Amino acid sequence: MTTLSDPPKEGFRLSMLLYDTRYRSGTIQVVALFCFMLLAAWLLNNTIQNLAALGKPIDFGFFSEPASYDINQRLLDYNSRDTHLRASFVGLLNTLVVAFLGCVTATVLGVVIGVLRLSPNWLVARLMTVYVEMFRNVPVLLWIVFIMAILIETLPSPRAFRGDDATASMMLGDSVAVTNRGVYIPEVLFSRSLGDLHLFGNSSLRFDVSLDLIAILIVLGAGLWVSRRIKHRADGIQEQTGTRPTTWYLRLGVVAVPLAILLIALGFHFGMPALKGFNFSGGTHLRNSLIALWLALSLYTAAFIAEIVRGGIMAISRGQTEAASALGLRPRRVMSLVILPQALRVIIPPLISNYLNLTKNSSLAIAVGYMDITGTLGGITMNQTGRELECVLLLMLVYLAISLTISAVMNWYNESVKLKER
Amino acid sequence: MKKSVIFGALTVAGLAAGAAAAGTLDDVKARGKLNCGVATGVPGFAFTDANGDWQGFDVAVCRAVAAAVLSDATAVEFVPTTGKTRFTALASGEIDMLARNTTWTFSRDVDLKFTFVGINYYDGQGFMVPKELGVSSAKELDGATVCIQTGTTTELNLADFFRINNISYEPVPIETNAEAQQQYLAGACDVYTTDASGLAATRASFENAGDHVILPEIISKEPLGPLVRHGDDEWGDVVRWTLNTLIAAEELGITSANVEEMSAAAGDKPEINRMLGTEGTLGEMLGLDAAWAKRAISVGGNYGEIFAKNIGEETPIGLARGLNAQWTDGGLMYAPPFR
Numbered sequence: 133m134t135t136l137s138d139p140p141k142e143g144f145r146l147s148m149l150l151y152d153t154r155y156r157s158g159t160i161q162v163v164a165l166f167c168f169m170l171l172a173a174w175l176l177n178n179t180i181q182n183l184a185a186l187g188k189p190i191d192f193g194f195f196s197e198p199a200s201y202d203i204n205q206r207l208l209d210y211n212s213r214d215t216h217l218r219a220s221f222v223g224l225l226n227t228l229v230v231a232f233l234g235c236v237t238a239t240v241l242g243v244v245i246g247v248l249r250l251s252p253n254w255l256v257a258r259l260m261t262v263y264v265e266m267f268r269n270v271p272v273l274l275w276i277v278f279i280m281a282i283l284i285e286t287l288p289s290p291r292a293f294r295g296d297d298a299t300a301s302m303m304l305g306d307s308v309a310v311t312n313r314g315v316y317i318p319e320v321l322f323s324r325s326l327g328d329l330h331l332f333g334n335s336s337l338r339f340d341v342s343l344d345l346i347a348i349l350i351v352l353g354a355g356l357w358v359s360r361r362i363k364h365r366a367d368g369i370q371e372q373t374g375t376r377p378t379t380w381y382l383r384l385g386v387v388a389v390p391l392a393i394l395l396i397a398l399g400f401h402f403g404m405p406a407l408k409g410f411n412f413s414g415g416t417h418l419r420n421s422l423i424a425l426w427l428a429l430s431l432y433t434a435a436f437i438a439e440i441v442r443g444g445i446m447a448i449s450r451g452q453t454e455a456a457s458a459l460g461l462r463p464r465r466v467m468s469l470v471i472l473p474q475a476l477r478v479i480i481p482p483l484i485s486n487y488l489n490l491t492k493n494s495s496l497a498i499a500v501g502y503m504d505i506t507g508t509l510g511g512i513t514m515n516q517t518g519r520e521l522e523c524v525l526l527l528m529l530v531y532l533a534i535s536l537t538i539s540a541v542m543n544w545y546n547e548s549v550k551l552k553e554r
Numbered sequence: 555m556k557k558s559v560i561f562g563a564l565t566v567a568g569l570a571a572g573a574a575a576a577g578t579l580d581d582v583k584a585r586g587k588l589n590c591g592v593a594t595g596v597p598g599f600a601f602t603d604a605n606g607d608w609q610g611f612d613v614a615v616c617r618a619v620a621a622a623v624l625s626d627a628t629a630v631e632f633v634p635t636t637g638k639t640r641f642t643a644l645a646s647g648e649i650d651m652l653a654r655n656t657t658w659t660f661s662r663d664v665d666l667k668f669t670f671v672g673i674n675y676y677d678g679q680g681f682m683v684p685k686e687l688g689v690s691s692a693k694e695l696d697g698a699t700v701c702i703q704t705g706t707t708t709e710l711n712l713a714d715f716f717r718i719n720n721i722s723y724e725p726v727p728i729e730t731n732a733e734a735q736q737q738y739l740a741g742a743c744d745v746y747t748t749d750a751s752g753l754a755a756t757r758a759s760f761e762n763a764g765d766h767v768i769l770p771e772i773i774s775k776e777p778l779g780p781l782v783r784h785g786d787d788e789w790g791d792v793v794r795w796t797l798n799t800l801i802a803a804e805e806l807g808i809t810s811a812n813v814e815e816m817s818a819a820a821g822d823k824p825e826i827n828r829m830l831g832t833e834g835t836l837g838e839m840l841g842l843d844a845a846w847a848k849r850a851i852s853v854g855g856n857y858g859e860i861f862a863k864n865i866g867e868e869t870p871i872g873l874a875r876g877l878n879a880q881w882t883d884g885g886l887m888y889a890p891p892f893r
Contacts, residue, residue: 291741503727520642
């Protein structure tokens with residue numbers, strides 16, 4: 133029997149950090165990290181020193197001072213006496229609104245165009261190609277400015293609606309006015325409103341939640357839940373007896389009737405826009421700047437999404453279409469039941485990038501005077517307070533937060549649709 | 555507090571970088587060119603003519619400074635700035651001075667760390683509306699849509715004016731004068747508001763200038779003048795006294811026509827002699843040569859000549875001297891003595 137002796141222990145010497153391959157890569161990384169940290173520290177220190185030399189040390193105190201400027205589109209109540217912080221919030225909400233509207237519209241348009249571009253109909257496919265190439269190859273800023281210019285120059289001003297010899301008139305039974313200041317549509321009003329819930333008191337973050345909206349959402353949600361129960365029951369009966377009871381009127385009823393009762397109880401009616409003074413008043417005012425930005429961002433991003441959808445569809449083997457057709461499915465159902473669900477797995481990851489791009493591109497809003505967060509925090513606030521560094525840093529943080537949120541939500545969705553290997 | 559050697563070295567480097575920013579006069583001389591921030595285009599004040607050359611009332615200040623410092627009125631790099639970009643351009647050193655109808659306010663002087671070297675135009679904010687609206691006073695503008703350049707004092711005055719008078723309005727924020735003009739003419743806004751001089755200048759470029767009225771209310775004081783960065787007093791003095799030269803020259807009767815003759819030999823008025831360098835060493839004190847003021851005046855003439863040529867009553871813009879007349883004529887233009 134032999135005994136194995138331990139290999140001789142070699143003492144660690146400092147030079148081994150450099151000459152021993154086991155440690156060398158670690159040494160290099162530590163040195164590189166130190167160099168990087170030094171560089172970062174130098175940049176940071178240099179900035180702070182120079183700002184201090186200019187007499188403008190970093191300071192976020194300006195946020196609690198009155199903003200003194202007005203914002204035309206405000207989803208929260210706001211006046212020029214509110215703080216810069218509140219103005220930033222109003223801008224942030226405007227950014228989120230246009231980003232949300234843009235993403236939804238771009239997705240719908242993009243999917244339709246992407247599918248149509250693969251259409252066997254030569255004309256339709258070519259038209260879609262032209263669309264995609266046109267929008268993909270011209271900068272989005274030009275589209276925004278172009279659409280805004282069209283809206284301003286071609287539509288009538290409110291003055292044209294006035295007087296006996298008016299050259300323009302309202303549409304849809306005098307309920308919608310299309311002007312070069314925007315579109316005025318009827319607004320939803322409640323004569324017996326439940327009022328608002330005021331959150332955060334009088335602070336800059338105060339937020340009103342409409343109790344009417346909450347009530348409607350609750351009733352609608354409950355209706356949909358009951359409707360689902362009815363469907364499950366119908367499914368069960370079909371499994372047992374083979375015949376499916378007719379339930380559509382029941383399902384429609386449980387959603388529509390309680391909602392209608394609630395709306396009547398709240399005194400639901402429309403507020404019509406009417407020409408008063410210089411402008412239309414009443415109704416909801418969709419400003420030109422919002423429409424131009426929304427349209428341009430949607431059309432532009434839709435071209436990219438169309439290409440992603442086309443790529444996703446083409447990634448699905450031709451055999452899938454043939455197999456589905458062999459089962460007797462019609463082309464439209466082949467697309468919606470077999471091809472698109474599979475293509476989704478290819479489409480979603482690049483789609484996330486496009487949502488992020490659209491959101492970031494919304495910062496071009498200032499070109500048409502849409503007061504998004506770049507217009508308030510990164511525009512007027514920055515200009516009036518002279519706090520460039522602070523404002524830009526915060527702006528970067530805000531966009532980073534928005535992008536990471538979109539990305540997280542979409543990745544979660546991606547997890548739920550991606551191929552589950554069992 | 556213990557500070558490492560490295561941090562000490564960084565501090566020195568930071569200070570050195572800060573110190574390098576000072577000494578604009580030497581920078582300009584070394585560069586051989588003056589970087590001057592102007593507006594992106596306001597008729598009469600700063601605009602490019604058919605040949606692509608910059609012309610105007612504010613541009614004349616840049617040219618006078620360039621002539622005084624570099625002996626060449628054309629050695630100017632004009633940097634068009636918008637209401638929003640102007641201060642960043644100046645603070646970052648992209649431009650050496652800003653001559654762009656900019657209002658001298660407390661916060662810009664004190665908080666934004668700029669030095670206003672004087673006032674070349676006393677202005678106030680006004681409103682322009684189409685005549686067909688039948689409005690005769692700004693107080694009748696309840697509910698109007700107002701085009702306004704963002705990042706300006708006019709934006710803040712507007713909010714205050716409407717709030718104090720308890721009337722509402724819809725602001726349409728706009729980046730440049732040209733965009734405002736387009737929106738206003740298309741009827742996308744009822745009212746255009748900016749400094750009264752700017753309104754007159756804009757209206758002068760309209761095809762039917764007579765169809766638009768400037769309302770009588772002037773809702774603010776807008777002293778406009780050139781500015782430089784805070785903390786470089788030598789450079790500030792050069793710009794300040796070049797502007798004062800132009801104003802004093804009018805008072806003293808020095809014009810582009812007679813400046814050559816008057817500076818050839820000392821006359822019997824000591825102040826003129828000191829200004830034109832035939833007596834004393836004022837130019838040397840500024841870090842320039844003796845003929846600096848002569849050159850500044852010979853570019854576009856004295857203040858009155860510049861005013862008359864660019865925005866005066868003989869021009870399409872047609873502004874009266876009003877507050878901008880010499881103090882000897884009942885105006886506010888008053889240059890401190892050259893002694």
